[in-house]
Amino acid sequence: MGSSYGENIRLTLFGQSHSRAVGMVLEGVPAGKRIDLEELARFMARRAPGRNDYSTARRESDVPEFLGGLTDGVTCGAPIAAVIMNEDARPGDYKALSRTPRPGHADYTAYVKYFGHEDRSGGGHFSARLTAPLCVAGGICRQLLAAEGVGIISRIASIGAVRDEGELTVSTADKAFPTVSDARGKEMISAIAAAKADGDSLGGIVECAVVGVSAGLGDPVFGGMENRIAAILFGIPAVKGVEFGSGFAGSALRGSENNDGFYYDGTAVKTFTNNSGGILGGVTDGMPITFRAAFKPTPSIAKEQRTVDLNTMKDAVVSVPGRHDPCIVPRAVPCVEAAAAIAVYDALLGRKKEL
Numbered sequence: 001m002g003s004s005y006g007e008n009i010r011l012t013l014f015g016q017s018h019s020r021a022v023g024m025v026l027e028g029v030p031a032g033k034r035i036d037l038e039e040l041a042r043f044m045a046r047r048a049p050g051r052n053d054y055s056t057a058r059r060e061s062d063v064p065e066f067l068g069g070l071t072d073g074v075t076c077g078a079p080i081a082a083v084i085m086n087e088d089a090r091p092g093d094y095k096a097l098s099r100t101p102r103p104g105h106a107d108y109t110a111y112v113k114y115f116g117h118e119d120r121s122g123g124g125h126f127s128a129r130l131t132a133p134l135c136v137a138g139g140i141c142r143q144l145l146a147a148e149g150v151g152i153i154s155r156i157a158s159i160g161a162v163r164d165e166g167e168l169t170v171s172t173a174d175k176a177f178p179t180v181s182d183a184r185g186k187e188m189i190s191a192i193a194a195a196k197a198d199g200d201s202l203g204g205i206v207e208c209a210v211v212g213v214s215a216g217l218g219d220p221v222f223g224g225m226e227n228r229i230a231a232i233l234f235g236i237p238a239v240k241g242v243e244f245g246s247g248f249a250g251s252a253l254r255g256s257e258n259n260d261g262f263y264y265d266g267t268a269v270k271t272f273t274n275n276s277g278g279i280l281g282g283v284t285d286g287m288p289i290t291f292r293a294a295f296k297p298t299p300s301i302a303k304e305q306r307t308v309d310l311n312t313m314k315d316a317v318v319s320v321p322g323r324h325d326p327c328i329v330p331r332a333v334p335c336v337e338a339a340a341a342i343a344v345y346d347a348l349l350g351r352k353k354e355l
Contacts, residue, residue, distance in 0.1 A: 003125070005232050008349035011137050011342060015086075017122030017129040023083035024133035026069070026140065028349070031077035033147070035070060035140055043139040046173065046334040047131065054192040054327060060087055064136045080140065084132050099311045100318045104299030106237075111310060128237045128328060131335040138338020141345040148348065150212040152337045155180055157292060159188040159204035159329055160195070168207055178333050196326035199302030199319075203238070204329035206336045207292045210344055213278065215269075215286035216354075217347040224282020225289065228347060232339040233293050238328050241294035245277025260287075289344070293336050300324040 004012040008028055015022030041063065048062040062084055069080030098120055101107035106126035110118040118124050142152060153171040156179050157164050165181040172178035179185035188204075195202045218225035230242045250258045253275075260271035271287055278289040300320040309316040325331065 003130075005235065005342065006346045008353070009141075009342070009346050011134075013130050013133050015083075015130065015133070016119045016124040017127030018086060018124075019119065021083040021085045022129055022133050023081070024137050025079050025081045026137045027079040029069070029075050029080060029140070029144070030349075031075050033075040033144055035073055035075065035143055037073055039143065040064070040136070040139045043142065043334060043338075044132070044135055047135050047331050049325075049331065052176075052330075054189055054196070054325075054330060060084075060132070062132050064133075080137075082133065082136050084136070086129070097318065097320070099309050100307045100316050101310065102299055102318060102320055103305045103307055104296070108308075108310075123237075126237065131236055131332075131338075134236070134342075135334055135338045138335075138341045141341040142337065145341055145345050145348070148212075150210060150344065150348075152208065152210050152340055152344075154178065154206060154208040154333050154337050156185070156188065156329055156333060157205040157207040159327055160191045160202040162187045162191050168209055173334075177330065192327045200326075201298035201301050201324075202327040202329075203295045203297040204327065205292050205294050206329060206333050208290070208336050208340055210278070210289040210340055213284050213286070213289055213344065214351075215284055217284040217344070217351050218279065218282045220282045225279045225284055225343075225347060226277075226282065228343045229289070229291060229340060232343050233291075233336065236293070236332065236335050236339060238295045238298070238332070239293050240296045242291060244279060244289075244291045246275040247277075247292065250275055284347075289340075291340075293332075295329050295332055298325050298328050 003014065004010060010027040012025045044062050049060055064082040064084050067081040067083065069075060069078045101111065106123060107120060110124065110126055122129065153168060155164060155168050155172045162184060164179045164184045168180060172180065177185040177189060192202055218228065226244050233239050233242050246258060258275045260273045260276050262269055262271055268286055271285065274287045274290060276285065277291055278284055278287040302319055304317045304319045307316050307318045
């Protein structure tokens with residue numbers, strides 16, 4: 001399984017949606033780094049399920065238990081290993097789905113890949129439950145970046161047809177619903193509620209910015225910062241598109257409009273605009289790294305959908321029972337931050353080796 005990521009640090013995720021636990025091993029973090037476990041718990045709470053009406057009813061505390069790598073809250077140089085117990089798993093909810101794969105989910109491809117031996121409960125290892133240990137690793141890297149003067153901010157840019165207003169300039173992490181415009185946030189919540197009442201779901205877009213990054217991180221061609229960030233973002237279930245800076249909209253501009261002019265502010269070279277998203281030729285230029293990740297609607301919905309009975313190979317219909325997010329986007333916001341933190345910290349360690 002491709003469940004590992006990183007070059008200078010190495011992250012491996014393990015476990016399944018309804019296994020005893022999910023967890024992570026993070027190798028390569030330098031010794032002597034203090035980790036604020038209370039801050040990590042606050043970060044984890046942003047992703048945890050069962051906190052409001054627009055997330056799954058599954059209740060998990062999502063408190064990591066560290067098995068190694070930390071001594072009195074300080075990294076000791078050994079791999080950091082942590083587990084999160086699955087306290088509210090209900091594998092019985094998925095018995096009826098053992099032969100009828102859910103449209104839009106990985107049930108069918110997992111069946112083909114692993115010859116029917118995959119854990120089908122809740123999506124098994126393909127489940128968004130694996131973003132819990134991702135956030136443990138990302139929460140740690142986020143703190144390590146903060147010590148280097150690098151911050152990460154994000155927001156929900158859109159849900160369904162509702163788009164946020166204003167620019168992302170400060171963190172929305174302390175908000176109950178992470179949008180710049182509270183009014184647009186309320187409209188998004190209403191849209192999620194309407195889809196849920198109809199037995200359906202919604203997707204959306206998360207916008208993220210990494211600020212305080214120095215120039216010189218990343219490599220050309222296959223080792224570029226876009227490559228590194230995109231690779232880990234696509235490890236978050238439901239991500240179907242990633243764009244940096246002006247992204248697809250930039251393709252409609254002229255070069256004179258899309259190019260970012262340079263200037264010297266007395267201490268560093270900067271750009272007047274940031275259509276490049278802080279990356280040129282795969283290498284950071286010192287401006288904020290900006291990107292957006294598009295999430296598809298949650299595939300597990302109550303509406304009847306067409307599928308195939310894998311035992312009889314005849315057409316069938318399926319309606320998904322159990323507890324599912326009518327929109328994964330609000331809980332995905334810290335996952336996007338976590339992914340960005342891991343990718344940028346990995347690149348930062350690589351840059352330090354060069355200097």
